[in-house]
Amino acid sequence: MAQYTALDNCVDEPSRMDKKSSQRFKLVNEGDISVYKMAHLKSDVIGKLLNSKMLRKWETHHIIMGDDEITSATPSGFMEESIPYCLIEDIYDTMQCDTGFKYCVRVGIATGSLLLNLNNTFLRDQWLQSVQWKRRLYTYKKALMYECDSEVMLNELKGVVELCNDSVLVDEEVHQAPLKLLADMMSIATPGLDDVDVEKLILVIAPLVEKVNLPPSEVCQFFSRFCRDHPKHKIIKKLFTKVAMSILKSNVDFGRMPRLRIFVQDYVLALEALPSGEDEVREFAKGVHGPGHTCPHKRAMNNLVAVCLAAFYAYFEDPASEKSRNRLPDELQLDCALGIEDKLGRRDDGVLRAMTAILQEVVKYEDWRATLSSVMQPIPLPPQALINNTIMSRIKYLVEQFVTDERCDVHAGVFGVREGKDGWFQIYCPGGIACYDDGELFAVMMKTLINCCCKRRKFLQYIATELLSAVMLLAMNDDETMMDVLCYILEMELVDSIDTRLQIITTLESSKEGHRRYSKMCERQQQLREIQKKGGPTMLTLPSKASNDDLKRLLDSGSFGNLESLSLAFTSVTSECAEYIAHLPTLKYLNLWSTQFGDSGLHILSDHMNELQVLNLCETPVTDEGLKCIAAMKQLRRLNLNSTKLTALTFVHLKESLPNLQEIDVRYTEAW
DSSP: OOOOOOGGGGGOOOGGSSOOOOOOOOOEEEEEEEEEEESSOHHHHHHHHHHHHHHOOOOEEEEEESSSSSEEEOOOOOGSSEEGGGEEEEEOOOOOOSSSTEEEEEETTEEEEEEESSSHHHHHHHHHHHHHHHHHHHHHHHHTTTTOHHHHHEEEEEEEEHHHHOOOOOHHHHHOOOOOHHHHHHHHGGOOOOOHHHHHHHHHHHHHHHHHSSHHHHHHHHHHHHHSOOOOOOOHHHHHHHHHHHHHHHHHTTTTOOHHHHHHHHHHHHHHHTHHHHHHHHHHHHHHHOSSSSOOOTTTTHHHHHHHHHHHHHHOOTTSSSHHHHHHHHHHHHHHHHHHHHSSSSSHHHHHHHHHHHHHHHTTTTHHHHHHHHHHTTSSSOOGGGGGGHHHHHHHHHHHHHHHHHHHHHGGSSSSSSTOOOOHHHHHSTTTOOOOOOOHHHHHHHHHHHTTOOOHHHHHHHHHHHHHHHHHHHHHOOOOOHHHHHHHHHHHTTOOOOHHHHHHHHHHTTTTHHHHHHHHHHHHHHHHHHTTOOOOOOOOEEOOOOOOHHHHHHHHTOTTTOOOEEEEESOBBBBBGHHHHTTTOOEEEEEEEEEEOOOHHHHHHHHHHOOOEEEOOHHHHOOOHHHGGGGGTTTOOEEOOOOOOOHHHHHHHHHHOOOOOOOOETTTTTOO
């Protein structure tokens, strides 16, 4: 059988755009244009007819340039029959005409010529280049689909790549089309390729893959198998890095395109197989983020973490289970298994090291950390991973980064996603399934949490009930944070048993620092009793611009056991003053209008101010996070949330949760 190549059906097509030009066009697939069909082929005859002004029966058609032919949306007249690309003999522009038809593209076929009349030079050249592109691509497609010789096939593919690189059409479809063509013929052609041919094929198509956001799934599958079969090959890092990064940076749905995710996974495992494997993996993660302070690609982090989590599930999942069989098609199950097992079927811990290394790099970036904290909060790992030392010893670094971040939305991610659901805090606390460090990480977590928004009765009650022994043991080993926790437990009277209280006091008294902190706590208690003594004013208003320190000095100066009304409106107080206000148990009216009192202050007030009846938060920076806590103040009758960040959902929640509420001001909020 004679060999057929794409060049056999190509002819020289005279066009001004054949010369090197800086002008670029978008690929045209369809459009409304005037059409005329004539039985003449010679260019000089056509030119004379156009100049003679005798062509008056032009027809307007919506021309569609498909993969195989040129058709009209309304097949009639000149376009009653479609024009296959295989019948087109030449294509050129008729720029020499002096009439109104000088912006024409002439498509020559065996039976005559089809004239496409455009409005200006730019549109003419755009349609000319688009028709030429479609025809040439069809010619290469025909050649590749019937070619069995690997050398000829590679030459044809090189021709396609050169066609893309030399084209004046700047459109992703131009670079996607050859890849789709390759994907169509890959299942037929590639099984006959040896390793050398496979390498040549990758070298040929890699430049095209780099220019598209999402390569076809079949091409990714081809790349995946090369990564598995030749994990240490030099071209993997050289050619596949940009492809993997492009996939991660695109808005891709891995649920609909799992082969793209599997390719990135296999690429990462190939990097891990290199001599400096883990360092290579970390450098790749850094490259995805970029050198700037903020990653410009919003989906990059989510996609990168999705690859890691999917790899964990694939590693621990039993291929024979019904869940595994139903999760992916048979061929994809094989792809996933091959990515995490060696040729003997043994599972390699390299996948765990590589994926946890990526997570460790992700958490280092401040702009990614908050999102990663929310993604990891539900503990999205298979149960087997939680007892795997390789994973949990490395996930520990993530938890450390979460809890040492000052942002509440970040370090709060160590708690369970909902009440009654364990989080990373429970997993790494003493007695947890991953606590291998004698409470070292637990102490780090407590230091941040107890000094932030989590110094609340509910959290400390949990510590006193579930982890008191561990806290006492760490306090005896001179952990100052645990000493503070024990003091807070005593101060808030969270332990009913007298024997347990005595044990806590004994623990504190066992060290010099513990004794000092306990003595200081006793002094605070004495001051609190002085403040709460019956007597003093029933109403108190601080002057404008008064600060937290001013309020503290005032409350420390005498007894305020009768204080029922406190106005801090238009002062400079912040959430810090909630610690002092919480010591006023008889308070019924609190005015915080136009202050910097925020969510963390509301968390504290909701634990102590159970008798409050009137609360004014007008023009304060409170949000839904803090406003939800107001639901615990069951005695509230009047609530002013004017000009706050209240949302409609929280507004409904508050109305349902406060049975005595008579008046609520929500003007200039989302709920208004």
